[in-house]
Amino acid sequence: MAKRNGSCVTQMHRARQGEITPEMRFVAERERAAPEFVRTEVARGRAIIPANINHIKHQLNPIVIGTHFDCKINANLGSSATTSCLKEELEKVDMAVKYHADTVMDLSTGDNLDDIRQAVIQHSHVPVGTVPIYGAMASLGDIREMTPQIFLDEVEKQAKQGVDYMTIHAGLLQKHVPMAANRLTGIVSRGGALLAQWMTAHKKENFLYTHFNELCDIFAHYDVAFSLGDGLRPGSLQDANDEAQFGELKVLGDLTLRAWARDVQVMIEGPGHVPMHLIRMNAELQQKWCHEAPFYTLGPLVTDIAPGYDHITSAIGGAMIGWAGASLLCYVTPAEHLSLPNAEDVRQGCIAHKIAAHAVDIARGRPGAQERDNAISKARFEFRWEDQFALSLDPETAKAKHDSTLSDESHKDSQYCSMCGPKFCSMNITKETVGADPSVHPMEKKLS
C-alpha cells in the first residue's frame, strides 16, 4: 500500500479552508449558482463533488450533488458472471451519458474487473462509482475468506485508478442481521448480503465499520466520496421502513459525522421498494439522521408487480422522493429483477429517471428548470416539428414515432399529426379562434 502521510485533498477539505476549486467553479456554472455558494454547501457536507484526483486527470467533467442543486441520475452498468463483454460495457457508458446519466456505476462482477474498471474510468467524462466488495471478492472463492486487508487493498487500488465514489456498507452491523430474518425478501443488497454472511460466519462486527477510519484515510488521499450503502434496503413493499432499514440508517448518520471529521465527502444510499405513502418519511428521516448529507436512492419502486416495467415503478417513486429531498436517483431499468440490462434497457432506464429528476427540478422551483418545457410547448403550438424533436429528451425516438404514421418530409410542416388529423387539431383551431399567438406571448421574453 502506498504511503499517504495523512494527506487530504478532498473538495470538502479545500472548501473548508476557503478555497474555491476549479471543480467548484465548473459546477457552479453548470448550475447557474455562485461559486461561493457551492463552496459553502460542500464545506457543510450538504453537497458533494465526487471527483477523484486521478479521474480529473482523465478529463472528468465534475458535477455537484445536493438538495440545493439540480436533481441528478445515476446509471448502474457492469458485467456479470453470466453476461460480460468489455466493448458492450463501454457502449453502455456512451448510451447512459447520451441519455442524460450524470454518473455511472461499474457494478461488474464477472471477469477482468480491473481492466473493465480502468476502461470505464478513462472512457467516462462523468463520475464513476463502484462497489469495491465485488472486486475484493474476485480472487476469493467465498466471502468468508475476506479479510480487512484484502478489502483495503482493493479500495486503494480502485481509488488509485480514479473511482470517484464507492459504496461502502459500513452501517450494517451484527445486531441488524437477525432483523432481516423476519422479512419477506430478506437482504436484497448484494453487498449487504455478503457482509451479513461474513459477520455470521466469523461472529465479528462488520469490518467496514471497524476499519472505517482506514477507509477515510484512503478516501481523503484521492478524494473518493463515500456512498454509504443501505445493505438493508427493503426489497419488497412489505419490508419498507422496518426496524432493520432504519436501524442501519441511524448508523449511517453516525458514520457521516466521522467521515466529515476527516473532511471526506459523503452521500447516503436509500431504498428500494416503498409504497407511495411511506416515501416521504424516508427522505425526512435521512435528512434528519444524516445531517442533510445528499440522499442517493434506488427508485424507490412503488409496487412489486411490474417486472419488465420497473423503470416506471421506479420513476414514480424517484420523482416523489426527489421532490421530498433526494439529490441523486439511481435508475432502474426494465430488466430489473429479470436479467442484466442491455444497451436498450440502459436507454429506457435513463430516460425514465431523467423525466423524474426533471420533474423534481420543476417542483422544487430550480432556476430555469421549466424553460425547456416552455420552449418545446411553444414549438408544439407552432407545429415546428423539428424543434419539438430537438428539444425532447430523446429526439430520435420522438421523430421515429411521429414518422411512423406521417413519414413524408412534407409533414414536417403539417399543422397537425396523425393523432387528430387536420380537421380535429385543437391547436390549429385555437389559433383560428382565439388568436393565441405565442410569437407575441409574454413567455417570449423569458425564453430569449
Next chain:
Amino acid sequence: MAKRNGSCVTQMHRARQGEITPEMRFVAERERAAPEFVRTEVARGRAIIPANINHIKHQLNPIVIGTHFDCKINANLGSSATTSCLKEELEKVDMAVKYHADTVMDLSTGDNLDDIRQAVIQHSHVPVGTVPIYGAMASLGDIREMTPQIFLDEVEKQAKQGVDYMTIHAGLLQKHVPMAANRLTGIVSRGGALLAQWMTAHKKENFLYTHFNELCDIFAHYDVAFSLGDGLRPGSLQDANDEAQFGELKVLGDLTLRAWARDVQVMIEGPGHVPMHLIRMNAELQQKWCHEAPFYTLGPLVTDIAPGYDHITSAIGGAMIGWAGASLLCYVTPAEHLSLPNAEDVRQGCIAHKIAAHAVDIARGRPGAQERDNAISKARFEFRWEDQFALSLDPETAKAKHDSTLSDESHKDSQYCSMCGPKFCSMNITKETVGADPSVHPMEKKLS
C-alpha cells in the same frame, strides 16, 4: 328522436330509491365491498357505475368508479382521418382489456364512425365512452354548421347504441374563451377547441350548456353517465392551474348538481400537463367544487419535454393525483403528441397507468391491494420464476426479458438470474445466512 316520457333508469335513480341493482351487486363483489355501501355511494354521487342499459344487453361487465373504490384506468382508442381500420380498432380493444384497462373510449374521428362505435360496444365487456361531438361533426364540413339538434340527435343515436359515458364540454363558456388567448398552448382539448370556435363564430353561449337539460333527459333514459369535459385543460406546464382551467371547473361543479337533480351520473374530467407541486390542488378543488363527484384525469403529465415517453410522465402525475383523490386515470401512450397510438402503444400506456393505479390503491390502503405484491415478492425470494411471471402485470414481457439472457428451461429453477449470477445473488446468500424462510413467514397466513 324517440319519445322518452321523462323515464329514468339510471343506477343513481335506482340507488336513491333504495334498490340494489344486479350491477351494484356485481361491482360490490369485485371490490370486496358491501352492496349497500355501493348503493349509498352511487346515490350520493361519489361513485358511478357507467352501464348503459343497451350495453348491459351485450354482456357488459360493470365497474364502479369512485374514491372509495379501486383506482381505475381508461384507454383512449379510435381511428383518425389519416389512420383508420376497424379490425385494428378491435385489436386495440382486446389489447387494452388484456393489459388492465377498466374502460375504453372510442375517440374515432375518421370514416365509418357509427360502424366502428357499434362494433366496439358489442366487442367490449368494459364500459365504453365517446366524445359525441366527433360523431356530430362527421356529416358537417365545419363546426360552425353545428346546431343543437344535430348534436342532440347524435347523442341519442350513440346512447341507443349503448355508449356508457360521454364527454360533454358543457362547462366551457363564452366568458372563458378570451382567457385562453394568454396561454402558451391555447386550447388543447379537441372538443373544447371546436366549441370555442362555434361560440366565437355565432356569438352565442355554448349549446351544450344551454341544452344541458335535454342532454340529461337522454342520459336518464339510457343511463349514460356524464364525463364533464375539461375543454380548457392545460396543454403545457406553463398553463396549469390558470383562471381558464379553474373557471371551467367551477361551472362543472354547478352542472354536476343539475345532473344529480335529474338522477344522472357524473364524473369530472381533469388535466393535462401539471407540474408536481400543483397536482394536489387540482384534486382538492375538484373534490370541493364538484361535490366529490369522481375525478377522471388525463395524466397529468409532469413535464413537457418527453415526447415518445409520455406514458411515463403521465404515470408519475397519475399516481400522484390518484393518491390525492382521482378515481379514473386516462392513460397516455408513448405516441402522445406525435401520432395515433398503435397496438403496442396501447399496451405500454395501459401497463404504465395500471402501475400508477395500483400504487394508488396501496397508498390509499385499499383492502387487499398489497396481496399480489406480497405474493410476487415471496415468489421472487423463493426463485419460483414461473410464478413471478404469472403474478406480474405483463407475464409475456417479464418472461421474455428473463429468457433473453438465460433462455434454457433449466434456468427456470435457477437460484439466480443474469443480473448477479450465482455468486452474488443476495437472496440466495440471505437464506444461507440469516435463515429467512418465507415458507413459514407470518405473511403466509395473510396470503392463503
